[in-house]
Amino acid sequence: MQNTIYDVLIIGAGPIGLACGIEAKKRNLNYIIIEKGCLVNSLFNYPLGMTFFSTSERLEIGNIPFVSINPKPMRSEALEYYRRASQSSNLNIRLFEEVIEVNKNESFYSIKTLKESYNSTSIVIATGFYGIPIKLNIKGEDLPKVTHYYKEPHFYAGMKVAVIGANNSAVDAAIETYRKGAEVTMIIKGDGIGSRVKYWVKPDIENRIKEKSIIAYNHSQLVEIREKEIDILTPDGIITIQNDFVIAMTGYQPDFNFLSKIGIKLSDDEKLYPDYDKDTQETNLKNIYLAGVVCGGMDTHVWFIENSRVHAETIMDNIEKTISIL
Numbered sequence: 001m002q003n004t005i006y007d008v009l010i011i012g013a014g015p016i017g018l019a020c021g022i023e024a025k026k027r028n029l030n031y032i033i034i035e036k037g038c039l040v041n042s043l044f045n046y047p048l049g050m051t052f053f054s055t056s057e058r059l060e061i062g063n064i065p066f067v068s069i070n071p072k073p074m075r076s077e078a079l080e081y082y083r084r085a086s087q088s089s090n091l092n093i094r095l096f097e098e099v100i101e102v103n104k105n106e107s108f109y110s111i112k113t114l115k116e117s118y119n120s121t122s123i124v125i126a127t128g129f130y131g132i133p134i135k136l137n138i139k140g141e142d143l144p145k146v147t148h149y150y151k152e153p154h155f156y157a158g159m160k161v162a163v164i165g166a167n168n169s170a171v172d173a174a175i176e177t178y179r180k181g182a183e184v185t186m187i188i189k190g191d192g193i194g195s196r197v198k199y200w201v202k203p204d205i206e207n208r209i210k211e212k213s214i215i216a217y218n219h220s221q222l223v224e225i226r227e228k229e230i231d232i233l234t235p236d237g238i239i240t241i242q243n244d245f246v247i248a249m250t251g252y253q254p255d256f257n258f259l260s261k262i263g264i265k266l267s268d269d270e271k272l273y274p275d276y277d278k279d280t281q282e283t284n285l286k287n288i289y290l291a292g293v294v295c296g297g298m299d300t301h302v303w304f305i306e307n308s309r310v311h312a313e314t315i316m317d318n319i320e321k322t323i324s325i326l
Contacts, residue, residue: 005108006030008319009120011099014040015061015082015305016292017126019312021091022062027316029323032120033091034113036098040082042130043075047172048152050075053198058306061085102262102288109287122319125264126291126311129254129300136164136248140225146246153180160242162187162230164222165249167194171205173247178214185241186216187232196301222246254294264288266297273297280318281311287322289315 010020013035024031038044052059052075056068059078066073066081073081086093094116101112102123111118133148135141150169153176163174166188178184186209193205208214217234224231230243256272265275265284274297275284282289291311296302 004030004119006032006118006120007323008122008124008316009034009109009111009118010124010126011111012126012128012292013086013093013095014042014126014128014292015059016128016308016311017124018082018086018089018091019061019309020124020126020291020315021093022064022085022089023312023316024319025089025091026062027320029316029319031092032118033093034097034099034111034118035093035095036131038095039086039093040079042128043078043082045130045149046075047150047169047176048075049176050172051198052078053168054304054306056081061305061309061312062089064088099258104285122287122289122322124289124291124315125259125294127255127258127294129252129293132253132255133248134251134253136222136250138223138225140230141248143225143227145227145244146225146248148248148250148252150247150249153177153182156180156182156245156247158182159244161185162222162241162243162246163249164246165251166190166192166197167249167251168197168201170247170249171197171201173249174214175201175205175208177247178208184214185243186214187220187222188216188218189221191218192216222248252300253298254300259294262288264290271297271299273299279314281315282318287319289318291315 007029008031010017010033013033021033051072056066056073060066064085068077097113097115099113103110108119108121150173156177157180159182161177161182162185163170164187174184209216220234223233232239267273276290292308293303
């Protein structure tokens with residue numbers, strides 16, 4: 001148990017959590033960052049060859065230049081940039097330490113992890129959304145052949161692969177595995193490839209579907225997975241096809257259980273928007289703030305690194321004012 005009472009404890013060492021740490025340090029606030037995995041854990045789990053939609057300058061944090069050799073930086077470049085940004089800023093970070101409990105005391109919060117306990121006047125939750133996949137909730141989803149995380153295409157060479165989804169992650173998985181010799185089937189809930197798919201990739205996937213190099217079932221959904229087959233509900237009824245692997249790119253969600261457990265209110269609809277002040281980022285719990293994509297509830301496409309970097313300055317402004325009043 002640590003006796004130190006921090007000015008701010010930041011949960012999450014992704015890009016926005018790091019931005020909050022850099023901003024706290026600039027203001028001489030006593031801070032600490034707690035991360036359940038490795039540094040920028042979500043980015044680490046992205047596909048190995050992933051290219052960002054944004055340019056490097058829009059991914060910068062703390063006014064630290066991000067120089068990329070590519071027009072759009074790749075995952076490997078982003079990992080190196082955020083590692084260097086955290087190390088050059090000498091940030092106070094505890095990695096592989098998951099926060100499991102937050103309790104309010106008279107004038108501060110007690111935060112318990114699997115390894116240690118901390119005290120802090122304020123908390124910033126910058127936990128992102130990549131840790132919890134949205135499940136299909138169908139028979140066979142727990143089979144070893146099913147994954148909600150796609151890393152690289154070589155593993156699927158020569159295999160019959162079903163890709164669920166029609167946005168960037170699904171399209172990347174379909175194109176890359178197809179080019180490594182997989183027999184690819186896409187299962188799409190809507191009427192085609194998503195409008196937010198990267199503009200340099202969209203024509204490629206649509207042409208592959210048009211020429212039937214990749215088979216796509218629109219207005220369809222996977223209804224059962226078996227060892228060697230899958231059942232797809234199409235507009236023409238259920239069809240069964242042979243299958244070796246299922247890559248379910250069904251999206252991800254914030255840790256709503258954690259938010260609810262500590263007392264942050266969520267909206268009653270399916271969006272599960274967390275309750276926070278848009279001007280200060282403070283939640284319904286005094287001195288607990290949200291930063292980054294976690295602010296959007298199930299609308300995980302609303303907040304990105306480039307448009308939520310400002311949360312760091314907004315939050316630290318408010319924390320500074322709170323401390324000065326005290």
